[in-house]
Amino acid sequence: MQEALIALEAQRCQALVAGDLSGIDAVLDAQLVYVHSTGLVHDKPQLLDFLAHRIRYEAVERQGLVVHPHGDVAWMTGLMRLRGQRMPGGEAVASTAFVSQLWVHTAGAWKLRGFQATRVDDAAWAK
Structure with missing residues (x-):
């Protein structure tokens, strides 16, 4: 299960970079609560x-992922580093964050139900 969830998170990150909204939608739970590092x-x-x-x-990169399974629920923690642009103006965005994610196994598939990112110093990435 741990390897499957880490692979699913890698797919989610790849879909974010590709702009694949249907791929992202497929891994999100209907009851999602997603808290960005900005507090949004x-x-x-x-x-x-x-x-x-x-x-x-x-x-969108991940590092140091740890999965804490408990039945049909798993808590994933680790670092995330991202780079991108705000639309429509093109303002650069870059951050490193510690992320906690709540994954639930429902209807035969793992879905992301909770996401909480907290900015950390960029130097944390190299550790």
Whole structure:
């Protein structure tokens, strides 16, 4: 299960960079609560709209992922580094964050139900 969730997270990151909204939608739970490192909070429809119209990711990387399984729920933690541009103006965005994710196994598939990012110093990435 741990390897499957880490692979699913890698697919989610690749979909973010590719702008693949259907791929992202497929891994998000209907009850999603997504908290960006800026404090912006989205549910699933709001996040998909944000990804479609407000940001374009050039890179999304993960490091040090640890999965804490408990039955049909798993908590994933680790670092995330991203780079992109805000739309429509093209303002550069880059950050490193510590991320906690809540994954739930429902209807035969793992879905991302909770996401909380907290900015950390970029030097944390190299450790």
